[in-house]
Every structure is written in structure tokens, then in C-alpha cells.
Amino acid sequence: MNDVPADLKFLSSHEWARVESDGTITIGISDHAQDLLGDIVFVELPEVGQLVDAESDAAIVESVKAASDVYSPLSGEVIEVNSLLEDQPEIINSSPYEDGWFYKLNPSDMGEFDNLLSPEDYIDVCED
Amino acid sequence: MNKTALHNAHINLGAKMVNFSDWEMPISYTSLIEEHHAVRNGAGIFDVSHMSVFDFNGGDQVAFFERIFANDIKKISNDNKAIYGALLNEKGGILDDLIIYHAGDKFRLVSNCSTREQNRQWYEKHAVEFGVEVVERSDMGILAIQGPDAFNKILSIKEMNPQVKNLPSFGCMFDGDKLYARTGYTGEDGLELIVPSRDISQLWDQALSLGCVPIGLGARDTLRLEAGLNLYGNDMTIDNHPYESNLGWTIDMTDQNRQFIGKEALLSIDQTKSQKIVGIILRDKGVLRAGYEINHDRGKGLVLSGSYSPTLQSSIGLARVDQGYPKHGKVMIRNKVLNIDFVSPRFLERGKISK
Numbered sequence: 001m002n003d004v005p006a007d008l009k010f011l012s013s014h015e016w017a018r019v020e021s022d023g024t025i026t027i028g029i030s031d032h033a034q035d036l037l038g039d040i041v042f043v044e045l046p047e048v049g050q051l052v053d054a055e056s057d058a059a060i061v062e063s064v065k066a067a068s069d070v071y072s073p074l075s076g077e078v079i080e081v082n083s084l085l086e087d088q089p090e091i092i093n094s095s096p097y098e099d100g101w102f103y104k105l106n107p108s109d110m111g112e113f114d115n116l117l118s119p120e121d122y123i124d125v126c127e128d
Numbered sequence: 129m130n131k132t133a134l135h136n137a138h139i140n141l142g143a144k145m146v147n148f149s150d151w152e153m154p155i156s157y158t159s160l161i162e163e164h165h166a167v168r169n170g171a172g173i174f175d176v177s178h179m180s181v182f183d184f185n186g187g188d189q190v191a192f193f194e195r196i197f198a199n200d201i202k203k204i205s206n207d208n209k210a211i212y213g214a215l216l217n218e219k220g221g222i223l224d225d226l227i228i229y230h231a232g233d234k235f236r237l238v239s240n241c242s243t244r245e246q247n248r249q250w251y252e253k254h255a256v257e258f259g260v261e262v263v264e265r266s267d268m269g270i271l272a273i274q275g276p277d278a279f280n281k282i283l284s285i286k287e288m289n290p291q292v293k294n295l296p297s298f299g300c301m302f303d304g305d306k307l308y309a310r311t312g313y314t315g316e317d318g319l320e321l322i323v324p325s326r327d328i329s330q331l332w333d334q335a336l337s338l339g340c341v342p343i344g345l346g347a348r349d350t351l352r353l354e355a356g357l358n359l360y361g362n363d364m365t366i367d368n369h370p371y372e373s374n375l376g377w378t379i380d381m382t383d384q385n386r387q388f389i390g391k392e393a394l395l396s397i398d399q400t401k402s403q404k405i406v407g408i409i410l411r412d413k414g415v416l417r418a419g420y421e422i423n424h425d426r427g428k429g430l431v432l433s434g435s436y437s438p439t440l441q442s443s444i445g446l447a448r449v450d451q452g453y454p455k456h457g458k459v460m461i462r463n464k465v466l467n468i469d470f471v472s473p474r475f476l477e478r479g480k481i482s483k
Binding site: 038039041042044060062063064065066067086 | 144155156159160161346350413414415417435436438443462
């Protein structure tokens with residue numbers, strides 16, 4: 001819990017967002033989320049070109065135990081999805097903040113990024 | 129919330145604990161998939177002390193069980209064996225599924241956790257007529273040691289009665305108040321130990337030191353699903369009769385004089401029209417879950433239990449479907465139509481993928 005990367009921001013529903021150097025946003029789920037879910041066996045990703053709204057469901061992650069919605073931290077157009085996850089969804093368990101990212105988008109409102117939880121605030125949410 | 133005698137042991141192992149019918153139980157210790165493979169390839173140990181245990185005193189216990197149990201207790205009442213079957217109400221609805229053990233001159237019964245109160249009242253109500261006293265053994269705990277290597281480990285446990293090695297499948301024996309039975313809920317060889325809670329910790333610690341892997345209820349569910357074993361509450365409820373629940377084989381009407389509860393209702397059911405529980409394998413990517421709708425050329429159905437199968441490495445499930453189903457069908461997952469195969473619910477036979 002204490003090694004949450006400092007450059008990420010979060011939704012309380014455990015999704016993270018990172019601003020890349022080219023201004024695009026990468027999105028994934030937190031280490032805490034993958035730990036709660038357990039072994040992840042399937043991911044349903046959005047389509048490239050799809051428009052997603054902030055805090056609405058953009059993907060689905062399924063562990064052995066259950067299916068969960070993944071909410072988009074920001075609004076925008078999906079420009080890339082992590083196709084590695086199709087055959088190796090377990091990467092999300094082993095590398096939630098790096099290799100296990102879900103999708104990238106062109107944000108439509110960067111103001112939404114500022115409203116997300118900081119790593120410290122997110123850790124507080126998880127510990128409540 | 130109720131806790132088993134091993135609660136602290138689970139916490140110390142770092143288990144994730146969940147509320148299971150008001151019992152705080154381990155869902156997994158490390159990885160559900162790793163725990164699953166540990167049972168298929170070696171030996172795993174489960175704390176299933178949340179299940180209900182009943183003993184019986186006095187009266188005509190054989191006649192009592194002949195009345196309340198849809199399988200025929202006479203199959204085991206002169207033997208040292210366990211028998212699986214259903215408890216039915218007058219309408220033929222399934223109140224629970226359970227195992228009755230008989231060894232020496234004693235019966236012991238193990239049934240589900242969520243049905244404890246219902247069952248106790250049911251047993252007590254029907255025991256009066258036969259002069260039988262129902263004794264709930266809340267002082268008992270249950271361990272299951274399962275897997276191809278389970279018996280090697282079991283025989284190395286110091287306190288273990290060495291005679292357990294002679295038990296056949298479904299055989300059982302008492303050792304004082306301890307009951308050892310060659311039964312389980314994984315499709316593997318193994319032993320269930322229904323023993324006083326005060327003896328549980330020592331058995332658990334020894335089994336772990338001998339290399340048995342602790343297994344949570346998460347892997348217990350994927351293991352039982354691969355073995356095609358029903359879960360009460362998911363695959364059957366009080367609204368289902370045995371013929372639409374893959375339990376027709378446990379309904380024993382051989383003895384025509386035996387009047388068990390629910391028999392008359394079952395006789396009025398046209399089995400050729402009943403739905404059936406069938407195994408399903410998802411042929412596309414995704415995971416089957418309870419409640420998904422199924423269609424086939426001659427009817428429809430519903431997924432009852434669904435999960436990911438670590439052994440088959442695809443999603444499998446149990447479904448209740450209209451009869452006459454062909455080899456292939458469709459399942460609706462989040463508004464997408466995906467392909468399934470209908471197969472025997474026994475996805476595995478003794479731990480190996482069924483042909």
C-alpha cells in the first residue's frame with residue numbers, strides 16, 4: 001500500500017490515471033484492487049475510438065471469483081488498449097501500475113485530472 | 129460472526145477472510161489458482177468447520193433416516209460407510225443435500241452451514257415419532273485433506289489411526305469421537321476428519337508441517353465445480369426437485385414399502401419433461417457466471433454456477449436447461465451472444481480432464 005507511484009491519481013473505486021509526456025492519459029487499476037480481486041482471468045477492454053465518460057464504466061475485469069466494472073477516471077477518446085491483457089490478464093496482478101495498464105485516452109477535460117485523489121488521499125480511502 | 133477453532137491460524141497465514149453464512153472463513157491464502165493446483169497435484173487441507181454436524185441417540189434411527197432421507201439408508205446401515213443424498217419437503221423440494229455416515233453402531237450427519245437451523249428443526253420434528261434424540265455437535269470441527277498425495281500425508285500424522293488407509297471410497301470409521309471418512313468435495317482422493325474442535329489445531333499444524341497446502345473456500349468452489357458437484361443455494365434450492373438437479377441417482381425407490389418425505393410428489397413428476405443440470409464450457413473468451421441466460425436449438429436455460437477452471441484453463445459452469453439440448457448452444461454475456469458446449473457435469477474424473 002505504501003509504494004503507490006507518486007505520479008498517479010485515483011478514483012475511490014481503485015482506478016488510476018497517469019499523464020504521459022505526450023499529454024495522453026494511461027489508465028489501470030490499483031495494486032489494492034488487484035489484491036482484492038485475486039487471480040484475474042479475463043478483461044473486457046473498450047474499443048479504440050470509443051468515447052468514454054469520467055466515472056462511467058469503460059472496462060470489465062474478471063477474477064476467478066467475480067466480475068467488476070472498471071470506471072474511467074477521465075473523459076476522452078480511447079486511442080490504444082493493452083492487447084497483452086487479452087492472453088495474459090494475470091499481468092494485472094503482477095504489474096498493476098506498469099505492464100498491466102488497461103487503455104490510453106486523449107482527455108477531453110484535463111480539469112478532471114486535478115479532481116482525482118492524490119496517492120495519499122487514495123491510501124486513506126483504502127484504509128477506511 | 130462465528131469463528132472456527134482455526135480462526136487465528138488463518139489470520140496468521142495471511143488469509144483473506146470473508147463472511148460466509150455468518151461465519152468468518154478464509155476465501156484464499158495466497159492465490160486461488162495456486163491453491164486449486166495444489167489440490168489437483170499434491171495435497172491441500174481445508175477448514176470446513178462451518179458446516180453442521182449432527183449425532184443421534186436412541187430410538188429407531190434407521191427408520192428415522194428411511195423417512196427423512198431420499199436415498200435409502202439401508203445401503204449403509206449394516207456397513208461402515210457414507211451415503212450422499214437429499215432432504216426433501218413434502219412437495220419434493222430440496223431442503224438440503226447432505227452426507228450421512230454410519231460406522232459401528234453410530235450415525236453422524238453433515239449438512240450445509242446456511243441450512244443449520246432449518247435442518248435442526250426438521251430433524252427434531254421428525255425424530256419424535258421414532259424416539260430419536262437429535263444432538264447438534266457444535267463442538268465439532270471438520271478438516272478435509274484432499275489430493276493425489278493426501279493419503280501419504282495423512283498416514284504421517286502422528287495421532288492418525290493407521291487403519292484409515294484401509295478405508296475404501298466413501299468408507300468411514302470412528303476413533304472415539306473422531307470420525308474419519310474417505311469423502312470430499314474436490315473430485316480427488318482424500319479424507320474428511322470430523323473431530324472435536326479441541327483436536328483441530330494440532331491436526332492442522334501437523335498437516336501443514338507435512339506439506340499440505342492450506343486451501344480457502346475460493347478454490348474449494350472451483351474444485352467442486354470441475355468435479356461437477358452441486359452447491360446448495362446455487363445449483364439447487366427449495367424450489368427445485370432432484371430430477372432437475374442431477375440428483376435423480378440419489379432417489380432410491382427400490383424398497384416400495386419405504387415412504388420417505390417427498391416421495392409422492394416425486395412420483396407425479398414427468399422426468400422426461402424435467403429440465404436437467406448439464407456442464408457447459410465457454411468456447412469464447414469470458415467467464416460464465418450464475419444468472420446468465422442460455423439458448424439452444426430446442427429450448428433455453430440458465431447458468432447456475434460459473435467460474436474459471438484452472439485445470440481446463442477456460443470458463444466452465446453448471447446450467448439448468450430444457451431437455452433435448454444438442455452439443456452446442458449460446459450464452460448471453462453482457463448483451464453479447466457467445467458459444468458454449470454442453471458436456472457432462474463431471475469435467476474431471478479423479479483429477480484428469482474427462483474425454
